[in-house]
Amino acid sequence: MTARDEILGRVRKGVGKGDFAQRKIDAQAWLTARTRGPQPALAGDLLERFRNKAESLSSTVEAVADRGAVPAAVARYLAAQNLGTEVVMTPDVAALNWIAHGVRGTARAAADADRVGVTACFCAVAETGTLMLLSAPDSPATVSLLPETHIALVDASRVVATMEDAFALLRAERGEIPRAINFVSGPSRTGDIEQTIVLGAHGPCRVHLILIGTSS
Template identity: 55%
Template sequence: MDTSTARRNILARIRAGQGREPEPAASEREAAQAYLASRPQGPRPPMPADLVAHFIEQAKKMATTVDTVESLADAPAAAHRYLSELNLPTQAIAWQTLEALPWSGSGIDVEFRKPRDEDRVGITGCFCATAETGTLVLLSGPETYASAGLLPETHIAIVPASRIVAGHEEAFNLIRSERGELPRAVNFVSGPSRTGDIEQTIVLGAHGPYRVHAIVVRGA
């Protein structure tokens, strides 16, 4: 369900109550951007030159499994290899943005739609990924539905190496520069879903995927 219109209407009513126009003027947006640019960043850990290697290292610490391939065309076969090695279902749903990849003959039966209750494997891309914490950054949209990486038990994410940035600050800067404004949902995925609520024992798959597998594409 797209709630973008409802969100705009709610914000417009708030702005009307403040005596402002329903939509922010260009000057307001510029002032907000200037404010963000002028704020000093807090202390951050030093980052190595090889962000891809650091992302892989940090992702594994968060229980994300990682494979690397040379091109996007290699990703479907890598996804099938992962599923087969764990004896997982080879039926999956995926983002529509991935439809052009060579899934035919990969061994995976892929449907490009939102997941339903019976779907066990979801395949997504990512807007970018952060090396500092080994985190995937997913933006929701008509073809990049957030549920694909949240509802199935197994989440496979295709990660172009060129989209791995240093940290969350760079990720948000990239969103602002390329999208202009935040979408309905921005999800930061750092490994499988987990909780330690019961006797401080970590349990995976508490309120999301049991498994997260990143396929890093070095040539993309």
């Protein structure tokens, strides 16, 4: 064994690269043993908190009673914003009755020319007014990132209090972390130029939320 081999061997041993399976077990054990740090006490109704925080971040919100009312709500928003009737959507929302309400939706990944993207979300965080979206074959990330307008469907039953609760729900329901997790807190923005906030700098300039399961 050369001096180089000996040094690299000690480095590998020190970082545990010799046994991937054991490193994975150790990492899972560490995560399981972790306790949550201090969290704010959220007073009042979670849905009201989520809506207020989302609107403070320049999102717009419409509440509907059930998923059947979603296509009509999307059609109203498109008409009010003069956005036409064509949208690209994630396959997981394509089964809704879009045609009956004049919305022409295509279920696929988004392209640069698409103006409006419609997605579901895994859950939403009341503390910050944030959406949690997971990448998957039926929920391509481009639909929420490329179009200038992002319309997101948010089930009221999937609004959790904190980011920690969102990750706990992910671990409980999915087990493994997906390839990508995207957090959406209102339209894309930047303040790089003279500290002036500009929306839509590197993503959607409009985010509209359809809150499902409440009519208030």
